[in-house]
Amino acid sequence: MTATADPSARDTDRRWLVVGAGGMLGTDLMARLAAAGIDARGLRRADLDVTDAEAAQTALAGYDVVVNATAYTAVDDAETHEAEAFAVNATGVANLARAAHAAGARFVHVSTDYVFDGGATAPYAEDAAVAPRSAYGRTKAAGEWAVRAEAPDHLVVRTAWLYGAHGGCFPRTMARLADDRDLLAVVDDQVGQPTWTRDLADLILRLVEADAPAGTYHGTSSGRTSWFGFTRRIVAGTGASAVVEPTTSDKFPRPAPRPAFSVLGHDALRAAGVAPIGDWAERWDAAAAEVLA
Structure with a gap:
């Protein structure tokens, strides 16, 4: 199971601001902070245009911890709208980082496995060289660079394969399809770590409460599986009779290339004394009822 922060270590005097509070992760993070008794304000997209540097300076003044949980996440659309993605994922992030430092x-900035090329065979270390293969990945890598340049007191938290109860996600889609179809063909040549947004929210809180050193951390579940393996677990839990069979990525061509290997290592967390999120399968079993409700 995922470890939780020691209540005695919580600093409830710090004021938190969550940018992107209306998203899947932002919603769970706001709930986690409220449960911890932390003074937190959430900003949705309509509340703050992150590409407006002056607005960012005004919005972030007076806070002790700022979490950026917003991003341009339309991976395929970014291939033909890279400038728009860059405006949010890089320029907007630079504005927030600069304002937080001021x-x-x-x-705390949430990033992605897409900054890597997906060609590894062992978990990516936090300091592994980035080599994005998609427009989305390039803009997120640029955002990481901006954070390091503009906000010395930063935590870059990379995550992957996110799912949760407050937005569209892979498990919900697969559960719905399993109710409608007799057969589901799912790619088995992309490997990663399905990660519950509630677990990532808890990890972000634990990193801040631990006063983890500035740097890059990986916020994913432990273990690994493929989309095929994840789907089998999802469908088995729903009681649906659909058969799940493996297939390959070339049967489902997409505008943006997907990393074949998205397993991220957690050595930096352990070095900071922060427990990684538990095994993906155990965490899915804990999350399934809420996510699929």
Whole structure:
């Protein structure tokens, strides 16, 4: 199971701001902070245009911890709209990082496995060289660079294969399809770590409460599986009779290339004394009823 922060270690005097509070992760993070008794404000997309540097300076003033949970995440659309993706994922992030530094706030930025090329065979270390293969990955890698340049007191938290109860996600799609079809063909040549947004929200809180050193961390579940393996687990839990069979990525061509290997290592977490998220299968079993409700 995922470890939780020691209540005695919580600093409830720090004021938190969550940018992107209306998204799948942002919603769970706001709930986690409220449960911890932490003073937190959430901003949705309509509340703050992150590409407006002056607006960012005004919005972030007076906070001690700022979490950026917003991003341009339309991976395929980014291939033909890279400038728009860059405006949010790089320029907007630079604005937030600069404003957080000016406010004296710790800046937590959520990034992605797409900064890597997916060609590894062992878990990516936090300091592995980035080599994005998609427009989305390039803009997210640029956002990481901006954070390191503009906000010395930062935590870059890379995640992957996110699912949760407050937005569209892979498990919900597969559960719905399993109710409608007799056969599901799912790719078995992409490997990663399905990660519950509630677990990532908890990890972000634990990193901040631990006063983890500035740097890059990986916020994914432990273990690994393929989309095929994840789907089998999802469908088995629903009681649907659909058969799940493996297939390959070339049967489902997409505008943006997907990383074949998205397993991220957790050595930096352990070095900071912060427990990684538990095994993906155990965490899915804990999350399934809420996510699929």
